[in-house]
Structure formats: structure tokens, C-alpha cells
Amino acid sequence: MLNGKKIILGITGGIAAYKCGHLVRLMVKQGAEVKVILSHSALQFITPQTLSVLSKNEVLTDFFDKNFNWNNHVHLAEWADVVLIAPLTANSLAKMASGACDSILLATYLSARTKTIVAPAMDLDMFQHPSVKKNLETLKSYKNEIIPVETGELASGLVGEGRMAEPENIVSYLNDFFTKNLPLKGKSALVNAGPTYESIDPVRFIGNRSSGKMGIAIAESLVFMGAQVTLVLGPSQVEIKNKTIKVLRVESSEEMYDAMLANYSEKDIVICSAAVADYKAANVSELKIKKKEDNFKLDLIKTKDILLELGKQKKNQCLVGFALETNNLEEYAKQKLKNKNLDLVVANSASDVGSGFSGDTNKITIIDKHNKITNFELKSKQKAASDIVNYIIDFVK
Structure with a gap:
């Protein structure tokens, strides 16, 4: 269970962002404290108001949100037990791999001393592109963890790999992550x-x-x-x-x-x-x-x-x-x-x-x-x- 865990959920601009309301609800139901950061493109798929109500916390979208200081990404990174980015688009993946920092989400990621876990989501051919594969390997080399994509019907109408893992599977992954190395696991x-x-x-x-x-x-x-x-x-x-x-x-x-x-x-x-x-x-x-x-x-x-x-x-x-x-x-x-x-x-x-x-x-x-x-x-x-x-x-x- 996620009881007492502090989770930053970063949402980037993929169609799978619409599932993140359910993801937040599942994490909160298990006792996690969730703070959400939305990329600007993610605003096209889900609203801050929805995520704020479900998480019971204000949602960040910009360095200069009126309720936050410009350096809030530093405090967020120190606060979190884990940074979860779901969905992770090819664009945000490339920025994370290269160290680009043009949003509060990327600034928080680069400031985080805790583990970052990502759930990629993109179309079939995009996911198979060598540059995407290379960027995923680069993230792994940075000690980030990758939640495997799932196979199914994609937004383009194609069927294959590229779907973001379902919210229930993401939560299951988080539970395994938090318990796998605990000294009393199984006791x-x-x-x-x-x-x-x-x-x-x-x-x-x-x-x-x-x-x-x-x-x-x-x-x-x-x-x-x-x-x-x-x-x-x-x-x-x-x-x-x-x-x-x-x-x-x-x-x-x-x-x-x-x-x-x-x-x-x-x-x-x-x-x-x-x-x-x-x-x-x-x-x-x-x-x-x-x-x-x-x-x-x-x-x-x-x-x-x-x-x-x-x-x-x-x-x-x-x-x-x-x-x-x-x-x-x-x-x-x-x-x-x-x-x-x-x-x-x-x-x-x-x-x-x-x-x-x-x-x-x-x-x-x-x-x-x-x-x-x-x-x-x-x-x-x-x-x-x-x-x-x-x-x-x-x-x-």
C-alpha cells in the first residue's frame, strides 16, 4: 500500500492524460499524498481543477503560478518519495534524456534526489523509432525506472505497443517499488x-x-x-x-x-x-x-x-x-x-x-x-x- 508516501505526478501532453484523474484517485485511496504538475500541453486533455479536487492539493502548471514561488520545484523535489511521470510523451522523454529544462516539471525532475518512474505513452511507429528507444535507454542509464507500455488500440487507430500502462497497473508497480527492498517484507x-x-x-x-x-x-x-x-x-x-x-x-x-x-x-x-x-x-x-x-x-x-x-x-x-x-x-x-x-x-x-x-x-x-x-x-x-x-x-x- 502507498499509505503515507509522498508522490509527485507529472503529466505530459498525451491523450492518456485523461486517465490520470483515475490514477490520482487510486493513489489517494491507498493513502498517498499526491501533488500534480501539468505540462502546458497536458492542459488540452485534463483540467487542473479536476486533479486538484482529486488530489486535495493545488496543481502546478508554471514556474510563476500565483500560489507558488518560482523555486517551488526545489521544495517539491525534496518533499517527494518518488517522482512519477505518466504519461510520458516522446517530446518530454527527449527533453529528460538531454537535460532540457523549459518547464516546472522538467526542473522538478532534474532537482529530484529520489527515484523517478516514467510510464511512456505514444503511437506505435513513434514508440518503435530508434531515437525513442535510445532515449529510453538513456533514462535507464540515469537510474530512472520505466513502466512497460501496454499493447492495444492506440489513438491513431493502429493496434500495437505504445499504450500507457493502465492506472491500476501503475499503482501496482508503485507498491512493488516501495516494498521490494524493505527488511520486513513477507513478515x-x-x-x-x-x-x-x-x-x-x-x-x-x-x-x-x-x-x-x-x-x-x-x-x-x-x-x-x-x-x-x-x-x-x-x-x-x-x-x-x-x-x-x-x-x-x-x-x-x-x-x-x-x-x-x-x-x-x-x-x-x-x-x-x-x-x-x-x-x-x-x-x-x-x-x-x-x-x-x-x-x-x-x-x-x-x-x-x-x-x-x-x-x-x-x-x-x-x-x-x-x-x-x-x-x-x-x-x-x-x-x-x-x-x-x-x-x-x-x-x-x-x-x-x-x-x-x-x-x-x-x-x-x-x-x-x-x-x-x-x-x-x-x-x-x-x-x-x-x-x-x-x-x-x-x-x-
């Missing part, structure tokens, strides 16, 4: 996150201050590295922006236990970052408990230990737990690592400023099963999540 991961709510009566519960931010950031980082991720999420108000994450919503520790065990056996990486309740009410009242006595006694019983059970059933998984402590952090984390058969434990102290529940930062220590201790500085939870996932990648090599 599956299971993450739990957030608090649990243990009912006392129909309106009250035992809970904690966990927001789920850390676990959600870990799930997103795993996806970014190519993994397929299932997230078991307790009551959390944090929005899950990455639509490729399979989210299982639960409320109680019992529900989280069942969901984790049901999805555990086939996973390669399992990370338990949820703040699961250690105790729950021995008896849950069917009616709201009325305030009558000055003192109220609530009997509690232990909840099922999710991490302990996963450790017992572990086969080839990399099993990672979290240890949030207020004192003796390293000692208690090492105990959890051993007692629950973990490969790694991520420890953090609720006493450290900027660490713990609810906030947007965390300061972590990772201890592995060989008792190697790695300390990290205070960082955003997104960056801390990246540190954890990168550590796991190195650990499982």
Missing part, C-alpha cells in the same frame, strides 16, 4: 496497545492512563518496514492513520487475551506494549452500585497473564514485552525477560520526565535475552518506535 507482526477497562458495574471500570500512542507508533513503524501488522487495541482515542493495519478493538483484559492468543501462532514478530490490567473485579454488578456506605470494599482477582502465556507457547516468534516501572527498572525488566521467556524487553520509567503514559515522548532501554542493555535518549514516540523496530530487525537477522 507478519502482532502488536497490542492501549489500556484495558475492567468493569465494576455497567458504568464504572478499573483502568489506567495508557493512551496507546506507543503501540500504535510501533505498528506503523512495522508497516513502514514492510511487515503485515495486526494490532489488538484497547480503548484508545488515537486515530489509526495507516489503513493497512488490521485493527482488532477490545475492551477488557479477557478480550485482549483471547485476541492475542487467536492471532499468535503464525506471526513472526509479537510486541506486547499494552497496559493490561493486573487485576479485575471478582464480581461485576449488573446494576449501578449506589453510594451508601462511607467505606466500600471491592474484591479483586488476577487477570490472565497474556505475556506469560505467549512465552509458554512461543516457537519461532520474536517475542517482545514492555516493562513500565517506577523503581528498580533494570532489575524488574530483567525478571520479566526471564520469567516470561522473552527475546527482548523494552523498559521505561514512569518517573522519568517525558516518559510513560499519555505524552508524546518516551525514553526507553532495550534489554535482550543475552542481557545486552541499550539505552536511548528521550525521543518522540514515533522515533522511539523506529528504534525498537530497527533493533528487532537487527536482532532477528
Whole structure:
């Protein structure tokens, strides 16, 4: 999926430009952020207004568009994860091959440090011309990628090679491009996150201050590295922006236990970052408990230990737990690592400023099963999540 990817779509003046509205829609639907640059000749085939509505961004057509600075091509080139030019006409191909720069699209292409991918589109005889073939080879020598043309009826009425790849095939190519070299491609991961709510009566519960931010950031980082991720999420108000994450919503520790065990056996990486309740009410009242006595006694019983059970059933998984402590952090984390058969434990102290529940930062220590201790500085939870996932990648090599 293209979730979170930043894509510049350059459209040149071929009849296939009319398909680019659909192409933009497909990329946006997969979660990409798309910014469109139109060549002047492309304006004959599709309007900026259409592409602006579909991309949810302004469309560039000129160095001196009223809403942009003349040097916007530099910022665009730095912003993008990839530059996609579709359709690529013979004229624009020749300019790219020679280094010509007479439009904002070509200026952006020449300024781009990221990969450029092109989808040629032209008539049969034009596509077969030796100069076109030579220019395509020149683009390849510049490390650009060429999406193969397709065969079919062309605008001239001829039938043969030269059609721009269909939008669905272009999107498929982009997906392969973004995932083919990712270190966790082909791996599956299971993450739990957030608090649990243990009912006392129909309106009250035992809970904690966990927001789920850390676990959600870990799930997103795993996806970014190519993994397929299932997230078991307790009551959390944090929005899950990455639509490729399979989210299982639960409320109680019992529900989280069942969901984790049901999805555990086939996973390669399992990370338990949820703040699961250690105790729950021995008896849950069917009616709201009325305030009558000055003192109220609530009997509690232990909840099922999710991490302990996963450790017992572990086969080839990399099993990672979290240890949030207020004192003796390293000692208690090492105990959890051993007692629950973990490969790694991520420890953090609720006493450290900027660490713990609810906030947007965390300061972590990772201890592995060989008792190697790695300390990290205070960082955003997104960056801390990246540190954890990168550590796991190195650990499982």
C-alpha cells in the first residue's frame, strides 16, 4: 500500500492524460499524498481543477503560478518519495534524456534526489523509432525506472505497443517499488496497545492512563518496514492513520487475551506494549452500585497473564514485552525477560520526565535475552518506535 508516501505526478501532453484523474484517485485511496504538475500541453486533455479536487492539493502548471514561488520545484523535489511521470510523451522523454529544462516539471525532475518512474505513452511507429528507444535507454542509464507500455488500440487507430500502462497497473508497480527492498517484507507482526477497562458495574471500570500512542507508533513503524501488522487495541482515542493495519478493538483484559492468543501462532514478530490490567473485579454488578456506605470494599482477582502465556507457547516468534516501572527498572525488566521467556524487553520509567503514559515522548532501554542493555535518549514516540523496530530487525537477522 502507498499509505503515507509522498508522490509527485507529472503529466505530459498525451491523450492518456485523461486517465490520470483515475490514477490520482487510486493513489489517494491507498493513502498517498499526491501533488500534480501539468505540462502546458497536458492542459488540452485534463483540467487542473479536476486533479486538484482529486488530489486535495493545488496543481502546478508554471514556474510563476500565483500560489507558488518560482523555486517551488526545489521544495517539491525534496518533499517527494518518488517522482512519477505518466504519461510520458516522446517530446518530454527527449527533453529528460538531454537535460532540457523549459518547464516546472522538467526542473522538478532534474532537482529530484529520489527515484523517478516514467510510464511512456505514444503511437506505435513513434514508440518503435530508434531515437525513442535510445532515449529510453538513456533514462535507464540515469537510474530512472520505466513502466512497460501496454499493447492495444492506440489513438491513431493502429493496434500495437505504445499504450500507457493502465492506472491500476501503475499503482501496482508503485507498491512493488516501495516494498521490494524493505527488511520486513513477507513478515507478519502482532502488536497490542492501549489500556484495558475492567468493569465494576455497567458504568464504572478499573483502568489506567495508557493512551496507546506507543503501540500504535510501533505498528506503523512495522508497516513502514514492510511487515503485515495486526494490532489488538484497547480503548484508545488515537486515530489509526495507516489503513493497512488490521485493527482488532477490545475492551477488557479477557478480550485482549483471547485476541492475542487467536492471532499468535503464525506471526513472526509479537510486541506486547499494552497496559493490561493486573487485576479485575471478582464480581461485576449488573446494576449501578449506589453510594451508601462511607467505606466500600471491592474484591479483586488476577487477570490472565497474556505475556506469560505467549512465552509458554512461543516457537519461532520474536517475542517482545514492555516493562513500565517506577523503581528498580533494570532489575524488574530483567525478571520479566526471564520469567516470561522473552527475546527482548523494552523498559521505561514512569518517573522519568517525558516518559510513560499519555505524552508524546518516551525514553526507553532495550534489554535482550543475552542481557545486552541499550539505552536511548528521550525521543518522540514515533522515533522511539523506529528504534525498537530497527533493533528487532537487527536482532532477528
